Amino acid sequence: MKKEVLEVQSEAIFRMGEFLRNEGFVELLPVIISPLTDPLNHSVYDAKIPYGNGYYSLTKSMIFHKQLALREYPKIFIFSPNVRLETEDKKHTGRHLIEFVQLDLEVKDATREDILDLVERLLVYTMQKLEEKFGAFIKSVNPNFHIPKTPFERVKYLEAKEKLGSDFELLLSKEKGDPFFLIDIPIEEREFYDRLSDDGKTLVDMDLIYPYGFGEGMSGGEREYELDRIIMRMKYKNMNLEDWKWYLEEVKKGIPKSAGCGIGIERFVRFVLNLPSVKDSRLFAKLPGEIAL
Amino acid sequence: MKKEVLEVQSEAIFRMGEFLRNEGFVELLPVIISPLTDPLNHSVYDAKIPYGNGYYSLTKSMIFHKQLALREYPKIFIFSPNVRLETEDKKHTGRHLIEFVQLDLEVKDATREDILDLVERLLVYTMQKLEEKFGAFIKSVNPNFHIPKTPFERVKYLEAKEKLGSDFELLLSKEKGDPFFLIDIPIEEREFYDRLSDDGKTLVDMDLIYPYGFGEGMSGGEREYELDRIIMRMKYKNMNLEDWKWYLEEVKKGIPKSAGCGIGIERFVRFVLNLPSVKDSRLFAKLPGEIAL
Numbered sequence: 001m002k003k004e005v006l007e008v009q010s011e012a013i014f015r016m017g018e019f020l021r022n023e024g025f026v027e028l029l030p031v032i033i034s035p036l037t038d039p040l041n042h043s044v045y046d047a048k049i050p051y052g053n054g055y056y057s058l059t060k061s062m063i064f065h066k067q068l069a070l071r072e073y074p075k076i077f078i079f080s081p082n083v084r085l086e087t088e089d090k091k092h093t094g095r096h097l098i099e100f101v102q103l104d105l106e107v108k109d110a111t112r113e114d115i116l117d118l119v120e121r122l123l124v125y126t127m128q129k130l131e132e133k134f135g136a137f138i139k140s141v142n143p144n145f146h147i148p149k150t151p152f153e154r155v156k157y158l159e160a161k162e163k164l165g166s167d168f169e170l171l172l173s174k175e176k177g178d179p180f181f182l183i184d185i186p187i188e189e190r191e192f193y194d195r196l197s198d199d200g201k202t203l204v205d206m207d208l209i210y211p212y213g214f215g216e217g218m219s220g221g222e223r224e225y226e227l228d229r230i231i232m233r234m235k236y237k238n239m240n241l242e243d244w245k246w247y248l249e250e251v252k253k254g255i256p257k258s259a260g261c262g263i264g265i266e267r268f269v270r271f272v273l274n275l276p277s278v279k280d281s282r283l284f285a286k287l288p289g290e291i292a293l
Numbered sequence: 294m295k296k297e298v299l300e301v302q303s304e305a306i307f308r309m310g311e312f313l314r315n316e317g318f319v320e321l322l323p324v325i326i327s328p329l330t331d332p333l334n335h336s337v338y339d340a341k342i343p344y345g346n347g348y349y350s351l352t353k354s355m356i357f358h359k360q361l362a363l364r365e366y367p368k369i370f371i372f373s374p375n376v377r378l379e380t381e382d383k384k385h386t387g388r389h390l391i392e393f394v395q396l397d398l399e400v401k402d403a404t405r406e407d408i409l410d411l412v413e414r415l416l417v418y419t420m421q422k423l424e425e426k427f428g429a430f431i432k433s434v435n436p437n438f439h440i441p442k443t444p445f446e447r448v449k450y451l452e453a454k455e456k457l458g459s460d461f462e463l464l465l466s467k468e469k470g471d472p473f474f475l476i477d478i479p480i481e482e483r484e485f486y487d488r489l490s491d492d493g494k495t496l497v498d499m500d501l502i503y504p505y506g507f508g509e510g511m512s513g514g515e516r517e518y519e520l521d522r523i524i525m526r527m528k529y530k531n532m533n534l535e536d537w538k539w540y541l542e543e544v545k546k547g548i549p550k551s552a553g554c555g556i557g558i559e560r561f562v563r564f565v566l567n568l569p570s571v572k573d574s575r576l577f578a579k580l581p582g583e584i585a586l
Contacts (some may be wrong), residue, residue: 010319026303030396031577032325032374033586049340051378054584069576081325085344101322111542165493283362284324291328291347
């Protein structure tokens, strides 16, 4: 691996953390094992570890821990290592690793628009800092590199799908020259915890899509925080409420209203450096379906 | 949890990373699952996850990954989340969590003395930055807080044990007013990878011991890197070489000479803030023997 890739990746996480601290965030330590983790909206192999009288699961995202942490502090982030034992068909997408790191952040009482604004400024700040320090290298490997203008374009999911068909996300990613947000994602496409909008069909959420075909690099949204709505959403997903007693007990005690997102670090570095695959953006990359160091 | 504890923990990791970057280090992303992890020198429950044709273990430390990463870059660090499924007898030590974060660092061609010097300066820098920002809070909870003088005292393990008996580490930790290094730890007390000194009985390694009874907060040393010596040390530990083929294959290809260490974040925060237990130094703390969020 080129030493500059490691330097860019290292600087990126430093500057992201610096930006968020300057915005009043605290960094939490990651949670790797918990009886409670993200159900995701696609199926991965289970990673459960028996211990004592129960078992621990590996963290697939810290979504619920973020909600609980907001009881203690109103703006939080974590460089959160996530293990998702993806199926082997995802081996050659260039976009999937079975362990990766996301910058997971959440803000009490925030709206989706607050998070879109924050993410735009975070990415621009980080790219500016990377350009200052590694501009020559970055441009040598990525002739398309430039600092995107804010605000990023907002594209409505259903409108884009109607216009361009089911491959719209990849088509738009290839066509655009700047990152953009895909918003108002339909309820059936996402987990139960993103907030349902008043139309009853789409969520108050978003993905960030990188240009030049690099695809999705961040997901987030406003969250459900009221017990009755959460139970309704779990039932819509045919989830067994008994499996979710840890979470539902905490919701009964009260969790804050919030919005937040998770930004994939390897995908961000891949985008900035125009790398063939996310596996080229870090050491010890593990592709779906393989056992690797 | 007091919001100031989260602020101090967040600032501590920021300043540690900043210090190391200024010293020419790059930060790597953590490895959570691998077929290869630290055997440790004490027994913990196994955390193995079947996947594809093999299995992954949870990272107990990134020692071997650090050695391999030095092929790519000469100074590296990771905020490495480690899972060690400790036995329940360690529940009430105030010093053990089953998941914790260590600042794991390694330097190509370094000596133990280089690392002792680095760690002293790292801790002093971080404590100074914490005092600047949170001095009033820190002194309100920790009347003993002060910036330690460098160099820290070096105490030889066998000499201290002879003088004070087998409880020497705790006795010294309670008696001292400043952090100190315990050096030259006997071969039977440590893993195979710390370098054996010419006396054939002790290792070129160290622990950092905090004062006021807080005990050990960092371990490290020079490392073995030559195949014949590594095999000798594995045999001394009665390790099954077949189980270590991943590692031995890499050693055959060549791993750099190095020294390094791992600094426990929760223990550092506990020391700075005079907290009753490491569980008070982070959110979602998990004690040995229990299933907790």
